[in-house]
Every structure is written in structure tokens, then in C-alpha cells.
Amino acid sequence: MRVITGTARGRRLKELPGMETRPTTDKVKESIFNIVQFDVEGRRVLDLFGGTGQLGIEALSRGAERCTFVDLRKEAAAVIRENVKTCGFEAQARVIQGDSMAFLTSCREKFDLVFLDPPYASGLLDKALEAISKIDIMSENGIIVCESAAEQVLPALSAPYEKGREYRYGKIKVTLYRRTV
Template identity: 75%
Template structure:
């Protein structure tokens, strides 16, 4: 697992031990950033189910203004912090340990780009989407990028949130939501 491009290009990222965390493959990560390439630089990013932090770190490496990482697991938060330090991106990041849904419900900030990649069978993706819509988490024209199993149905959200295109990569599906005017 490595940073694909930007200021930390080629840096190897530390991974979590065990099977609890499923890192996004480099192929899927590269595809995600090809899709949102013009929506990263100078933006405020949220990596809600941070894991190793690789999606948020990739965004920071590509010029995002800052990124907030949230993960429940202490070991994941430690790995995110180590990866931020190794990539020299820590000064533009905030890392929180705690329940992602509780953090989201208490969030009083809006983001330009949100990554949602929770454990596939947890039901947390749908909850996070609906809660994000309820609290209006996105700035105008903001984007939510969801990673899920290809057979996971994702909900339509109420306006101004619009479900966009879905991209399939083997057993993985990337779904975009946008906040329109």
C-alpha cells in the first residue's frame, strides 16, 4: 500500500494487522482519485472510517487543504498518525478515535469531500449516508465517495443530495453522491 501521487508520492503506508480492516486496493484508490481529481486540491476532506488513513492521506498528498480522520479502533488511529508522520502531512490533519456515527452526529462542520468505507456487512455505510444527509455534511457541490460490496444497494437521499454514478471493480463498487444547489 503506497501513496500514488502528489507530495508523498511513492511513500509506503503501514497497514493494520489482522483481517478486521480491509484496505482499499491501489487499483480502486487510483480509480477513485481519477474520478474526483478536480475536486481535491484546496478542499476539506473527511475520512470517516479511517482504517489506515490511506484515502485521506492520498487526498492530502494531492493538495487537499486538510483532512479529518475518524476511526473506532485505537490501533487504527495509531497507524493513521504514524502514516501521517511518515508522509509529513500530519500538520494538515486531525485524527479522532471514537464511534464514527456518534462523531458524525455531533459534527458541526461541512466538508467538500467525504470518504465512506466502513466494514462492508456492518450497515454503517447506509447509516452514515443518511446521517450525513440529515446534518447536511457537504459544502455546496461537495462529494461523498462510498466504497461497498458490488451487491450492496445504496439509498437515494433527499434533496439537495443526489446519488450519482456507480463504478464497478470486480467485487467492489464505488458510488458517488453530490450536494447540488
């Protein structure tokens, strides 16, 4: 697993051992960043279910202003910190080892771009989307990028959030939401 492009291009990222974490495939990661390529530079990013941190690190490599990574597992937070350091992004990254829903309910900042890639079939994706729209942590025109199993039906959110396009990559689906105004 490597950073695709930007200032950290080609850097190899450490992965978590075992099957508990399912890293985003390079094909899907590249597709996600092709979709949001004009919405990354200078933006504030949240990688809510960080895992290895690869989505947030890719955003930082492409010019994001800063990224907050959240993961419940101690090992995941340690790997994210190591990967951030490997890529030289310590000054722009904040790594929180804690519950994602607790983070959202206590969050007092706005984000321009949010990555949601929780364990499939955990129910966390729907809960996170509901919490984000209720607490309203997105900036104007902010984008939420969700990765899920292809068969999962994601909910519509109340205004000012709009569900956008869905992209399918085999058994994986990427769904975009945008905060209008």
C-alpha cells in the same frame, strides 16, 4: 500499500495487522482519485472509517487543504497518526479515535469531500449516508465517495443530495453522491 501521487508519492503506508481492516486496493484507489481529481485540491476532506488513513492521505498528497480521520479502533487511529507523520501531513490532519456516528451527530463543520469505506455488511454505510444528509455536513457541490460490496444497493438521499454514478471493480463498487447547491 503506497501513496500513488502528489507530494508524498511513493511513501509506504503502514497497514493494520489481521483481517479486521480491508484496505482499498491500489486499483480502486487510483480509480477513485481519477474520478474526483478536480475536486481534491484545496478541499476539506473527511475520511470517516479511516482504517489506515490511505484515502485521506492520498487526498492530502494531491493538495487537499486538510483532512479529518475518524476510526473507532485505538490501533487504527495509531496507524493513521503514524502514516500521517510519515507523509509529513501532521499540520493538515486531525485524527479522532471514536465512533463515526457519534462524530457525525456532533460535527459542526462542513466538508467538500467525504470518503465512506466501512466494513462491508456492517450496515454502517447506509447509516452514515443518512446521517450526513440529515445533519448536512457537506459544502455546496460536495462529493461523498462510498466503497461497498458490488451487490449492495445504496439508498437514494433526499434533496439537495443526488446519487450519482456507480463504478464496479470486480467485487467492489464505488458510488458517488453530490450535494447540489
